[in-house]
Amino acid sequence: MAEVKIVEVGLRDGLQNEPAMLSAELKRELISRLAEAGVKHLEVTSFVHPKWIPQLSDADLVASNLPDLPVTYRALVPNRQGLERALKTGVDEYAVFMSASDTHNRKNINKSMKETLPVLKEVVDLAHQEGKRIRGYVSTVFGCPYEGEVPVKTVAWLCEHLLQMGVYEISLGDTIGVAAPQEVKQKLNELLTVLPASRLAGHFHDTRGTGLANAYVCLEAGVHTLDTSFGGLGGCPYAPGAAGNLATEDLVYMLERSGVKTGIDLNRLCETSLYVQKHLNKPLPSKFLKSYAAERKKQKEGQ
């Protein structure tokens, strides 16, 4: 486990589930602070229609004012129109998304999985024409809120299509945070018979507390790219009040404790999470963050 790539998705996947609106100025400040903490891969926003996700309706502004820092900036694009907006900004690379279950895909994109593939191909082709890399997200890999169990064969079929299309990496999403490590291990083993581990990423939500265990299983299986959000920012649209994405802090702690250098300064990362927590006016769910905040408070009281 020499190297692990951590993709910070808090500003996109995290914020899109937060009701308290943050200004584009504050988002820029957060981007700077995350970069200063050592984050190298940062998904900053989503170019979906502004009406869909009001929190990210400032995508053009945010993505046009990115600080000049040694960070790879990425934005989500749902379709050609989204990519065309994104291409006018300073974002380095893009990502397309779809679900591994038809019902979830229809609710999100209003198309079946099969109908979605050509739409994404058009986006991927255009990104490549512009010399840009593009990632793929597959949602509901470990369960769908409407259909329940999602066959691993469907996931494999979808991933093969996306790789053929030219996405450089596929992030396997446990969108509703139901996965347990035993099934992640089993499903990854099946997927890895047809897909290379180096092209996969794990994207877990900590809705039921299994996020870090699932990430551990990914690492053991050779999948060394993981998506996380600082402070565990985010939530679940199907269970408002539940925890969000796997927290960057919790993953970084696990890795550093295991001798894997992440390049991320946990103290600075926690300070950034405490900073956004103040603006969101709610405690963020990362357990490492809570422990950090408790120790900091104790130290201050002892002074």
Next chain:
Amino acid sequence: MAEVKIVEVGLRDGLQNEPAMLSAELKRELISRLAEAGVKHLEVTSFVHPKWIPQLSDADLVASNLPDLPVTYRALVPNRQGLERALKTGVDEYAVFMSASDTHNRKNINKSMKETLPVLKEVVDLAHQEGKRIRGYVSTVFGCPYEGEVPVKTVAWLCEHLLQMGVYEISLGDTIGVAAPQEVKQKLNELLTVLPASRLAGHFHDTRGTGLANAYVCLEAGVHTLDTSFGGLGGCPYAPGAAGNLATEDLVYMLERSGVKTGIDLNRLCETSLYVQKHLNKPLPSKFLKSYAAERKKQKEGQ
């Protein structure tokens, strides 16, 4: 992974770190509710000197009024005096404890590890004379708040002594919640060269969010007994405000999702945690519980 033994330690290890005092009557109610939810192994209190842990100063009362239910009741006993008190109550079995680091052991017991062993032997012998089983707890297995790293050889040496003494099981405690799964795997592998997996249990604190991943690693290594607390009750005396023991809910969810029948009804367990949460007047840290509470609230609002 056919069977997993879950030892509910919330009423002892959990409550001993909670400042809000609960009555003996309420504790009896919690015991009944936990048993009704399907908990089979329940540590109910500790017979340490009443001054040490005010929350458990009602040990004699609690342990003398245990509901007649199909549950194995256990109490912690620090020494001969503690066991003599416990023997007058309705508790089925006992547990002794010590640390795997001298400094932590001295701070807790005022003795070196070597000096502690004969004290524990006396307790184990007396329990056996009374026809009672006795468990051993080893604290600071994965790190000591005073000494830092704890050599796995010291842990192995201690466990061998405790097993020779006749304890039927040893619970390996990550007392300050620092362990990461990679090191748990490595240390267990070393310990299992000299100790049988069937005599070991994993006892994790979720201070930094790694509890469930560590439990998963135990199961993979063949250690199928795990200590948890309902709702994730508890805390860390070294970081007040941090999370407590690994939550029973989170473990049960992971197991049931993986096809392991625990016999525990997650809904009833969560209702019990929400009930104690009201009395403690603070949110409990279990992420599964938060997700359950969020869904319940959503359903109620939808009615």
